[in-house]
Amino acid sequence: MGFKAKRLLQLAVAPVLLLMSVIAFAADGGLSSINMSPGVTEVGRQIYDLHMIILGICVVIGVLVFGVMFYSIIYHRKSRGVTPATFHESTKVEIAWTIVPFIILIAMAVPATTTLLDIYDNDEAQLNVIVKGYQWKWKYEYINEEGDNVAFFSNLRTPQAEIYNTEAKGENYLLEVDEPLVLPANTKIRFLVTANDVIHSWWVPQLAVKRDAIPGFINEISTRTADEGVYRGQCAELCGKEHGFMPIVVNVVSKEEYAEWFANKQAEAKEVNDLMAQTFGMDDLMTRGKSVYERSCLACHGANGEGGVGTAIAGSTVATGDVSGHLDIGINGVPGTAMQAFGGQLNDVDMAAVITYQRNAFGNNMGDLIQPIDVYNHKKGQ
Amino acid sequence: MGDHHHGPAKGLGRWLFTTNHKDIGTMYLWFSFAMFILGGFFAMVIRAELFQPGMQLIDPAFFNQMTTLHGLIMVFGAIMPSFVGLANWLIPMMIGAPDMALPRMNNWSFWILPPTFLLLASTLFMEGGAPAFGWTFYAPLSTTYAPPSVTFFIFSVHVLGLSSIMGSINIIATVMNMRAPGMTYMKMPLFVWTWLITAFLLVAVMPVLAGAVTMMLMDIHFGTSFFSAAGGGDPVLFQHVFWFFGHPEVYIIILPAFGVVSQIIPAFSRKPLFGYDSMVYATASIAFLSFIVWAHHMYTVGMPVAGELFFMYATMLIAVPTGVKVFNWISTMWRGAMTFETPMLFSIGFLVLFTLGGFTGLMLSIAPADFQYHDSYFVVAHFHYVMVAGAVFSMTAAIYFWLPKWCGRMYNETMGKTHFWISFIGFNLTFFPQHFVGLAGMPRRIPDYALQFADFNMMSSIGAFIYGASQILFLYNVIATIVAGEPTSEEKVWDGAEGLEWTLPTPAPYHTFETPPPVK
Numbered sequence: 001m002g003f004k005a006k007r008l009l010q011l012a013v014a015p016v017l018l019l020m021s022v023i024a025f026a027a028d029g030g031l032s033s034i035n036m037s038p039g040v041t042e043v044g045r046q047i048y049d050l051h052m053i054i055l056g057i058c059v060v061i062g063v064l065v066f067g068v069m070f071y072s073i074i075y076h077r078k079s080r081g082v083t084p085a086t087f088h089e090s091t092k093v094e095i096a097w098t099i100v101p102f103i104i105l106i107a108m109a110v111p112a113t114t115t116l117l118d119i120y121d122n123d124e125a126q127l128n129v130i131v132k133g134y135q136w137k138w139k140y141e142y143i144n145e146e147g148d149n150v151a152f153f154s155n156l157r158t159p160q161a162e163i164y165n166t167e168a169k170g171e172n173y174l175l176e177v178d179e180p181l182v183l184p185a186n187t188k189i190r191f192l193v194t195a196n197d198v199i200h201s202w203w204v205p206q207l208a209v210k211r212d213a214i215p216g217f218i219n220e221i222s223t224r225t226a227d228e229g230v231y232r233g234q235c236a237e238l239c240g241k242e243h244g245f246m247p248i249v250v251n252v253v254s255k256e257e258y259a260e261w262f263a264n265k266q267a268e269a270k271e272v273n274d275l276m277a278q279t280f281g282m283d284d285l286m287t288r289g290k291s292v293y294e295r296s297c298l299a300c301h302g303a304n305g306e307g308g309v310g311t312a313i314a315g316s317t318v319a320t321g322d323v324s325g326h327l328d329i330g331i332n333g334v335p336g337t338a339m340q341a342f343g344g345q346l347n348d349v350d351m352a353a354v355i356t357y358q359r360n361a362f363g364n365n366m367g368d369l370i371q372p373i374d375v376y377n378h379k380k381g382q
Numbered sequence: 383m384g385d386h387h388h389g390p391a392k393g394l395g396r397w398l399f400t401t402n403h404k405d406i407g408t409m410y411l412w413f414s415f416a417m418f419i420l421g422g423f424f425a426m427v428i429r430a431e432l433f434q435p436g437m438q439l440i441d442p443a444f445f446n447q448m449t450t451l452h453g454l455i456m457v458f459g460a461i462m463p464s465f466v467g468l469a470n471w472l473i474p475m476m477i478g479a480p481d482m483a484l485p486r487m488n489n490w491s492f493w494i495l496p497p498t499f500l501l502l503a504s505t506l507f508m509e510g511g512a513p514a515f516g517w518t519f520y521a522p523l524s525t526t527y528a529p530p531s532v533t534f535f536i537f538s539v540h541v542l543g544l545s546s547i548m549g550s551i552n553i554i555a556t557v558m559n560m561r562a563p564g565m566t567y568m569k570m571p572l573f574v575w576t577w578l579i580t581a582f583l584l585v586a587v588m589p590v591l592a593g594a595v596t597m598m599l600m601d602i603h604f605g606t607s608f609f610s611a612a613g614g615g616d617p618v619l620f621q622h623v624f625w626f627f628g629h630p631e632v633y634i635i636i637l638p639a640f641g642v643v644s645q646i647i648p649a650f651s652r653k654p655l656f657g658y659d660s661m662v663y664a665t666a667s668i669a670f671l672s673f674i675v676w677a678h679h680m681y682t683v684g685m686p687v688a689g690e691l692f693f694m695y696a697t698m699l700i701a702v703p704t705g706v707k708v709f710n711w712i713s714t715m716w717r718g719a720m721t722f723e724t725p726m727l728f729s730i731g732f733l734v735l736f737t738l739g740g741f742t743g744l745m746l747s748i749a750p751a752d753f754q755y756h757d758s759y760f761v762v763a764h765f766h767y768v769m770v771a772g773a774v775f776s777m778t779a780a781i782y783f784w785l786p787k788w789c790g791r792m793y794n795e796t797m798g799k800t801h802f803w804i805s806f807i808g809f810n811l812t813f814f815p816q817h818f819v820g821l822a823g824m825p826r827r828i829p830d831y832a833l834q835f836a837d838f839n840m841m842s843s844i845g846a847f848i849y850g851a852s853q854i855l856f857l858y859n860v861i862a863t864i865v866a867g868e869p870t871s872e873e874k875v876w877d878g879a880e881g882l883e884w885t886l887p888t889p890a891p892y893h894t895f896e897t898p899p900p901v902k
Contacts, residue, residue, distance in 0.1 A: 203823075
């Protein structure tokens with residue numbers, strides 16, 4: 001056995017070294033397209049190290065096990081004229097290969113437990129952000145102790161033309177949004193993750209954050225942002241038709257830049273408030289309505305109001321019927337169907353515009369003008 | 383009972399009314415192969431769409447229908463019935479019984495399957511399309527937000543659950559009551575053991591699945607709110623119930639595969655199986671553990687940390703009995719006198735690739751690391767290594783191994799070996815790169831992807847087409863064998879094979895053991 005053991009060792013060591021060097025190369029971050037990213041957070045680094053340790057252990061075990069197996073395949077074949085042995089049990093060996101893996105598992109469990117406890121440390125967040133999944137976009141709301149909260153939706157920005165191959169695809173194809181989540185650097189952030197309709201999952205690999213967004217429940221997960229940078233992710237839980245088209249972009253900026261951005265957002269919100277008191281003409285409403293429609297309605301109701309997941313809007317009884325009934329569906333949705341309540345998603349200006357658009361586009365030509373105040377009154381009257 | 387010794391009846395009636403375990407086994411095997419081709423075709427559609435970034439062939443809604451039906455049909459239509467078919471053929475032959483214990487129920491448990499899958503496949507043509515919520519059908523995507531065809535899907539799941547339960551009861555009754563005198567439990571071939579344990583798993587968890595879909599049905603049609611927070615329910619409850627079924631389910635699929643390789647490796651190593659007793663105990667341990675690890679599919683739903691730790695430790699433990707099995711198989715090969723006919727090649731392919739799938743399984747069990755792996759292509763790669771290279775490879779090995787016994791004709795060895803190598807290369811080309819894209823951040827179940835994933839996805843698609851095409855060779859080889867293979871009448875088709883089935887004449891007679899065989 002001594003000779004064989006030595007030979008086995010030689011057979012085993014070479015591939016181990018080879019594989020370990022490949023892994024070490026990957027660990028450098030040089031080959032991020034084939035390995036997990038260590039990311040930019042402390043927890044991300046820990047998870048990455050854990051991943052590499054376990055991968056390393058698996059590789060070593062694999063090389064040993066397959067080494068023995070292939071040695072056997074090469075040397076213990078009938079064509080070499082060997083006579084088969086007849087041994088078929090050994091309690092000692094069985095006990096050994098039960099206990100040794102068990103010990104290895106304990107060695108793995110220790111760092112795994114430590115890392116897990118670190119991830120679950122949700123104390124002392126400096127900033128709380130509500131992340132809410134919608135079919136098929138994300139809403140971010142900053143909980144602000146002084147002044148108003150800031151909230152906005154983040155939609156896929158990649159044009160349909162790129163997706164349907166009529167235009168060349170950009171660098172961040174499918175990983176770009178109209179409005180990214182902006183976070184200050186070097187800050188402990190607590191995300192409160194929930195959903196509006198079905199289950200989504202908020203995943204940004206480089207921040208090492210993945211939490212399911214579950215309608216009716218709030219999950220919390222924290223991270224400490226480190227460097228400034230742009231980090232991209234995607235929804236990870238199948239959430240329907242456009243599941244592949246609701247990316248996440250996180251913009252980590254310096255604290256000063258963040259403060260400035262936040263003040264701007266508050267001012268913007270105030271501006272919308274002011275707009276709500278105004279009266280618009282048909283052209284304004286139709287232009288605004290078209291862009292709201294494309295962002296919020298098109299996925300289900302089709303580019304020409306022809307329907308799809310949702311019912312057709314062109315010539316529909318709702319869009320050509322009573323205005324208040326149309327408003328009602330827009331604001332409250334249709335319970336039990338995929339038609340969501342948009343009252344909380346669109347501000348009154350956008351709601352007025354899109355209802356106007358639906359009633360006058362696609363050949364509906366109702367000639368109605370709906371103003372923000374009508375939406376406001378309708379909501380009030382409920 | 384005068385016609386007891388006659389052969390099979392003639393015409394269609396033979397198949398419709400048969401109570402013969404071999405006829406029923408044959409029907410199960412052909413049916414599952416048909417489903418394998420259908421599910422495989424859906425996989426080809428998926429891979430064709432993913433060949434390049436951008437939407438080319440189908441729209442995202444149809445893509446989701448394809449992934450859903452691919453999963454459902456492969457799990458419930460291809461893999462599970464194929465092993466039931468194998469059990470039907472082999473268990474009576476292996477334990478020295480004349481037939482299965484409950485032959486009429488056997489007929490019924492098969493014949494309710496084809497209409498069920500016809501119904502499931504017909505949802506593709508229904509308004510709103512087929513189910514598009516993934517084979518795991520998480521609520522509320524599968525309830526409030528589901529297409530109307532979901533009701534047909536629920537009915538299908540109920541019926542196929544019924545079929546599985548009947549099949550399992552039959553296997554349990556047969557193994558417990560119909561063993562030849564002297565065939566004690568600890569003398570049963572390992573394939574029989576793994577199926578006995580699998581049957582108990584099925585009886586235990588199929589009702590749980592039925593419960594889950596019944597609650598969905600109530601939520602959809604009768605105004606309950608089991609899975610809707612708005613009415614006081616909980617969407618996560620669905621996942622707990624589903625995975626309480628779903629985790630034992632993956633062992634239901636893999637345990638009979640373990641049984642198959644445990645028969646084949648000793649035969650071609652010309653050496654008895656190493657550690658028979660420990661194989662039995664390891665199988666039982668895996669079955670027990672399968673009931674207490676379900677939430678490792680749900681590490682990201684926001685469980686309390688104590689729950690995460692419990693499920694992580696319990697899941698890691700599964701590596702121990704699984705490791706024992708792998709070590710035993712390798713020890714069986716050690717100092718044997720091996721030859722490498724097609725069944726042995728597929729068994730070694732199983733051993734290597736299943737072990738790789740086991741390693742990624744161990745990695746996935748580590749909760750903190752799973753936060754990065756979960757719902758990425760890494761998971762897709764993992765479960766295809768255990769499901770395809772595990773279950774399907776061992777099933778293919780089984781067909782090559784026992785087909786000559788069944789039909790008294792030898793398959794074409796060169797074609798068999800070619801099938802193996804094309805499958806092996808195609809499979810790895812498909813699924814190995816998926817580890818990379820998964821780790822690099824590609825989520826599963828997306829119809830289109832970012833540009834950095836393009837190269838590996840193209841590689842994956844090419845591999846899938848190769849693997850898919852290799853199945854045509856398999857089908858041809860099997861049909862050619864049955865119709866015109868070289869006749870053989872040797873009882874032991876393989877010189878190293880052991881067990882009662884090899885004491886029967888070749889081809890195996892229509893009625894198996896009319897008098898109990900002596901058991902050494």
